[in-house]
Amino acid sequence: MEKNNSFLLRVKDLSISYGNIIAIREINLKVEKGEIVTLIGANGAGKSTLVKGILGIQRPSRGSISFLGQDITWTTVDRIVASGIVLVPEGRGIVMEMTVMENLELGAYHRREGVLVSMEQVFEQFPILRERKHQKAGLLSGGQQQILAIGRALMADPVLIMMDEPSLGLAPILVHQVFEIIAGLKKSGHTILLAEQNARKATQIADRGYVFEKGRIILEGPSQDLIHNEMVSKAYLGG
């Protein structure tokens, strides 16, 4: 009998469909505490669907998801976030009409205490947010909004941080900055599940990875193995 409690997150034989179209099938995946696990693959390969499925936005048609030993396959989004899984969404998911500070506060919705301490920590780590804390978030640049989205995720004091395409739409220098931040999060003890099209950068900072193609996982392993895999190298890492 497998021990589920050694993994933070365990996905077993998961399938998710949109109506009649099967988006992802037979997904088996695990995330251990303190790791960065990356999902790489082309646009539409299913990475985003899996992330949304874990968060509870998409209902699975088959399989199971367990978090900290508890089955969360049918748990509602609000309970899943309350239990410690947060998402930095594709496109940042910032509320434009609210201020930087209000956006951060939303991240702490499920917390009862320690909110001010967390906000201070986020401001320490990302001084640009402190500078603009009373500005409407819509006035921030793309890179700053990405930082705000990450800061907001940290406000939840999360157990597992999921990120969906954090580098999308950012200039190369900002992409570098974002990945540095993600690597830094691991150093401070966070666990990260990262869905990324930028396979090169993602495999550089990740411990392990899963390669998605047409809704299935076709390869998995330590990122070093993926980097040196010929097929992956040609298809996703620019040869």
Added chain:
Amino acid sequence: MEALIAYLEAGLVSGSIYSLIAIGMNLLLVVSDVILFAYGEIVVISMYLCWLILKLSGNYLLAFFGALGSSVILTLLVEPLLRGLREKRLVVETLVMTIAVGMILTEIMAHFLNAGLPIAFPPSVVGGGGEASFGLIKIAAADVYVILATLALLVSLYYFLFKTKQGKALRAISYNIQVARLLGIPLQKATSISFIIAGLMSGVTAALFIVTIGVASPELGAHVTFKGMAVMLLGGMGSLKGGVVGGYILGIIECLVRGYFIGDWADAIAMGCIMIIIILRPGGIIGGAR
């Protein structure tokens, strides 16, 4: 000149009430995606309830709380009715359902309450129990109650929406419901809260109608809903600020027309003004040119 001030004062009073109605309806729209066509009917049936309790018990406090019972009616009756349709994003069907609820409430008033006759509140209640005169300008105690109550509600609502966690969550939902969902904000809870707030506001509105107009009839319900919709359009659908601005504009226009024109032109001219403004600024006064 004195007459003008008198009309403006009356306009402020009815404008306050219109604002409260529009805000209640707008809140339901932006948080729960519902245009509640039964809102006015719920205000009026609360007036009927209040009248009934006063008649049966003579207890003013009890009757007042009876009026506030609107929030109970709204949340327990209407919200679950609409839930299924809302979840499936059936906008037109939701609208029709709220119209149906309004009609049912009107029919209940027309057949089962006071045999469909208009109700009138005792003079001890209407007018608020006193008035002051400054020449042509008469200010009833009730007028002061209306202004104070409206101010108190607006300030409380502002505090709730901008200074509390739950209020900020409601605002987040009004701006971007998808993001709010991803953040794990419980949407059903927010909907329930918006219905409760709308209910409380409709209850206070009923009480304010009682002390100012003092009478009600089954037809009044639909009329109030209609005015509420007009203010929503005028100020901008879903805009709370617009509800306040639009409410006062409508109130003042109506009173000015009633004062200076002979005949029952108030409604027609007020609606005409609203039509013109919407043609020029389809998004409403606050909403803008869209």
